[in-house]
Amino acid sequence: EPEVTQTPSHQVTQMGQEVILRCVPISNHLYFYWYRQILGQKVEFLVSFYNNEISEKSEIFDDQFSVERPDGSNFTLKIRSTKLEDSAMYFCASSRRAVGNTIYFGEGSWLTVV
């Protein structure tokens, strides 16, 4: 069964450093997402991406975040200057282009900022 894959599974970075989290969405999906889950808290929406542009973003997704689809398969989340509070699990997800279509999640990338 097709799945969303994410790398790295775990990354430790120093505060102020740039981080890039990578994802390969399911191949016939056209909507891509990033969600975040701080330890012990609920999953929060960051951004959705369609047709090579951001379609929606939350208030969390400020100027330090950016997303990109550099080629036909990868989808990346960049955090420009990490803060301690960016420590969280970051989930990439994808869905087909249809109203109400199920969103499928990757296994997550655990980011620790020290």
Add this chain to the structure above:
Amino acid sequence: AQTVTQSQPEMSVQEAETVTLSCTYDTSENNYYLFWYKQPPSRQMILVIRQEAYKQQNATENRFSVNFQKAAKSFSLKISDSQLGDTAMYFCAFMKGETSGSRLTFGEGTQLTVNP
């Protein structure tokens, strides 16, 4: 804005028994979708079941079923014949139904433990 509330932070059940997890939501939308996701200790988010708000029939998926009460804005998950592998955090989630690519809004989660 939509909100999703799961009022049970933790629940436990004996293996082979039935358990029901509660979820309520608040929305002014008439067309939407509801989901239950499971997050085992591996922390991956796994879809359990999906319900379209325009359907009166409750969704079922093997041992998992929902009780969808649209007027009450309630969407509970029933797990029958609980198995040890059902131990996980369960999240209820809401999606607006008007456009493609809508975001999911999650509840706080319920930690379910299945005891042998």
